[in-house]
Amino acid sequence: MEYIIKNGMVYDPLNNIDGEKMDICIRDGKIVESVGESAEVVDASGKIVMAGGVEPHTHIAGPKVNVGRMMRPEDSEKDVEAKSGDRRSGSGFSVPSTFMTGYRYTEMGYTTAMEAAMPPLIARHVHEELVDTPILDKGAYPLLGNNWFVMEYLKNGEVEECAAYIAWLMRATKGYAIKVVNPCGTEAWGWGGNVHGINDPAPKFGITGAEMIKGLVEANEMIGLPHSVHLHCNDLGHPGNYETTLASFDIAKNIKASPKYGERDISLYGTHVQFHSYGGTSWRDFESEAPAIADYLNKNDHIAIDVGQITLDETTTMTADGPMEFDLYTLTGFKWANCDVELETGSGVVPFIYSSKNPVHSTQWAIGMELFLLTKDPGKIMMTTDHPNAGPFTRYPRIIAWLMSSKYRNDLIENELHAWAQKRSSIATIDREYSLYDIAQVTRATAARVLGLSETKGHLGVGADADVAIYSFNPETQDASSDYMTIEAVFRMADHVFKDGEIVVKNGELVKPRIDGRTYWVNCHFNEELEKNVISDVKKKFKQYYTVNFENYEIGDGYMRRSAPIEIK
């Protein structure tokens, strides 16, 4: 099937195209140079054309996500969708059911989404849910920042052994990237504790967060994975944590990115950095240190971040940062789920209400915005809500509107937010507004590049996957800065979405709900000789300490409908 998208205004930062009126040709699922006469024409005149959105960090599948649903029928009940034709029913405002998750991302013009936390032992569960998340291409990041094997290798300085173990684990769990969450802190949570900062060792293992980050970044580049280490820093949510954040970022400064696939140039990815940009010593003198973080980003090229923007909603927090979730539970008193996973990781889930009347929440909102607006190069920053932690991903259109309109922001700051938003941050003094080009950068291009997927994702050049979103907004006649409500509406429901060259959203309606996306994973081949030794060591420990046999740990290809391995040799 051939299509030609005619006369749209194209925003494609990876190809330096900034609002040029041009045609996009599609054949057999790919963007091509030209198509024949018979190609179906989609008229995009007076509309925006972008590549399909790429979500670098979200929580949409797996044990903690599902416990978030299971624990919150009151969240499910308030947002339901009936079955309609081939479209499955679903429920959930902050943690939508899997089908609804796929549909809602697609409706916003997103075509790729990465599940950011996969406990290796429970990888099957993650993949089972991903299979039931339609349309989107996806992948999942195995959690390794509190893994006993990793801690032992790195404690002994055995970075290569660690790399060999990770290479095997990526294949065994069909994982995509190394995820590190509160390194050593979640292990400490195994005993009800936490670590503070990057130099506080894990109990009984004696290794620190700093050593874990360094070793894992080295191992990552030794293997040559497409993505960098994906880091959720220590001390999440603590006043004064920005120092830990900057110190963590600095660890990777002199390690060179060496991907064997893709065009990544960073050696570290910092996630939901809004939660890690806090000054002060307590909630009383709490203030923004986003300018310091943005300054670091402006001066250094080895790091990129996603924001984790607060959307001021009632939502559900969930992370492998077990001790943080417990603290949040004692703060709110609502309810708390936790799952510690033997030898590997932990997690927690807590409902949370972000309120515009609350001084801290208002400041958190401002900190996220400052990160976006003070970081000069949108090639270093990505839009996320750390869904659903800072708010559901369905609020992305609103964040886009905030970024594009200082008027929208100021109305909020002046009329709704607590005064702290202005007093404890610099947000009220910033009048920068994102362009559509910037938006395309932070919602697609940057993510595709740092994930190592920019050959086929995040842009509209020839050879890219034909994942395309068309939005009904005419930048020649409409002004995003004043017409921010329209921006919010058009990014919530794209006019057209193509996935792999097929029209899945047509005139604002999802028409192909039953399409399956790819599962990206890394088929790593590191040092096979070394890997053999490592695995025989791993097998011994399996017998003693796991409750699952080694042979039942590796998951098969059956847990992916469209397996898309990335070969690393």
Next chain:
Amino acid sequence: MIKGTGDMMSKIILTPKEQPQVPLEVDTILPDTLAGKTIDEIKSMNILYGNTEVELQEFFDVEGESGEDPSELQIEFNGDVYNTKRIGQGMTTGEIVVKGNASMYVGAKMKGGKITVEGDVAGWAGQNMQGGEIVVMGNAGDYLGSAYRGDWRGMSGGKITVHGNAGREIAEYMLGGKIHIIGNVKMLPGIHMNGGILIIDGNVISRTGGEMKGGTIIVNGRIGEFLPGFEYLGVRKDIDVDGEVMQGLFYKFRGDFATKGADGVVYTATAKNAHIVP
């Protein structure tokens, strides 16, 4: 009495034909939605019958006259609708009278107006109720004036009166408003209660105020068994409950200290409850 009760009111009478074994759901049939409609329009409004939508007239004869103003409109279910759910769910104004029994969710999420049921109501009447009034002349089922599953914000306003008995876990997660049961109740009244007033004139089997953090429960009858997490504060005379004085002697307890920061109060008439004083 709420505004408009009496001659001024326009009235729609829904006389049930046979109640089916598969339940009906009528949350679409409210003063809010019937106001301004003709009888013919009302007849063809959709209700749920099992898993299919049917017209109201399939199960009800519709008579009377609607008006423009929902607050001046009364809907009368003229007969026993024991298998009809969600009567008055979400209503904000006007009046509903049921001349027999009603099924689950009477007045759930109700914000205003008044519902009177002359017979019994099944479970979850007044669930997450915010305002208005429900009067049940017969008995009420479980979870009267409770919260939806998982919600820690239950009934927050309004008043419920039950002239008969009530079931388990009434006033669950109650935050505000008032519930008055004239008969007896089963176990766990006021479970996880955080505010509001629950008055029980009859007896309670057990676990009054389990895990309560706030609010007040008054039991005038006998409490079969009381929870060990409460603190006994002594005897009080003629207690003041939200501006109203309740006469007599009461044992006063505070708790349930099973929960953190508990500050709920339970009063029980001394007459029948010496056995629960430590």
Next chain:
Amino acid sequence: MELIKNVPCPFCGTLCDDIICKVENNEIVGTMNACRIGHSKFMHHKDATLYKKPMIRKANGELVEVEIDEAIEKAVEILVNAKRPILYGWSSVSCEADEVGVELAEELKALIDNTATVCHGPSLLAVHDTGYPVCTLGEVKNRADVIIYWACNPMHAHPRHMSRHYFSRGYFRERGRPDRTLIVVDPRESDTAKLADIHLQVEPGKDYELLDAIRAAMKGHKILYENVAGVPRDLIYQAVELLKSAQFGNLFFGMGITQTSAKNRNIDAGICAIEELNEYGGKFTLIPMRGHYNVNGFNHVCTWTTGYPFCVDFATGYPRYNPGETGTNDLLQNKEADAMFVIGADPGAHFPQRALQRMVEIPVIAIEPHRTPTTELADIIIPPAQIGISSEGTAYRMDGVCFTMKKIIDSDLLSDKEILKRMLERVKEIHASESKMESVKEVTSPAK
């Protein structure tokens, strides 16, 4: 003879994955490592009461063998014509089958529910209100110095559970049993209770009172009565001190507390107690002792597809949920249900009398390999290939760790999943032709 190793056992929620099956001529002739009940599950194929073909009950009550297509057609006809059908069971089939089941329920606007409705359903209700602080079983083995069994008797119901996770040595518990303190709460002197360091012999049905006292005492409050639920106040204080000084504690609980007296509130109070115990410097978690090997799997599948773990009502086209209203037993006892489809469960043996009465009145379809009390009531019986023995699929252990169940021997029968898929396709065909007929009607009817 062939030895098949690392086989997960498709019987209880322990889901041991180290079974060795001895296979000869497409028959399992023996097992190693399995407990007595696991072993008999694997050997069951020899049982004379296994169905070999689908059957339909004739008007005279007699069951006659039919071809699979006919059985499916009849089953679909019943379900499509029902106004309030129930699809029940799902705890001894694969997650893949559960997924098709949820879609079938959605397509039929039916109610779907699993056996949690009669075992750990109250636990799920408590999870909604208070949360779910759990860990995987290996955490218990490696870290736990205090283990509580409340109202469960693993020595009988989960025979290998204690040897695998309690007596066994762990990374931080090098000696195994001697490194752990065992607390058992049970009215009975069960075999598990006999092993206990502290046995709190609670009066039957008084678990809520005991938990209330424990929680108040934990926070330094005086327990109001000298004796609570048959347990002396001082013993409660002593147990609380022990709990508060634990490094890592875990609570296992069973049906003796989920299904008695305060039901979900027992679990609610238990969960809260565990949560609060994390505030004293140590770590505490819990794990419900789930019965069927994949009862947890259904709850997960149902949750990620609909938002709710069981008791999901599709009558309106979107999922609705309220156990007590939308449970299988609620529908049967209220006589709402007008057809019932049963798979991977035996309600005939476990449901209360009033529910069974309704099952007698309405058409019942059973997907079931053996003769059971349920098949005695069934109008249509379709035997499937058994998962974990003659078909593959995923199952979730009680702690959420999931396994790929193995196919050990071949079977002529369709798997649960295949049977469901065929039914789903048929239902869709019927619905499509119905809506076509309707649109034809609309076109041919005179213009409005």
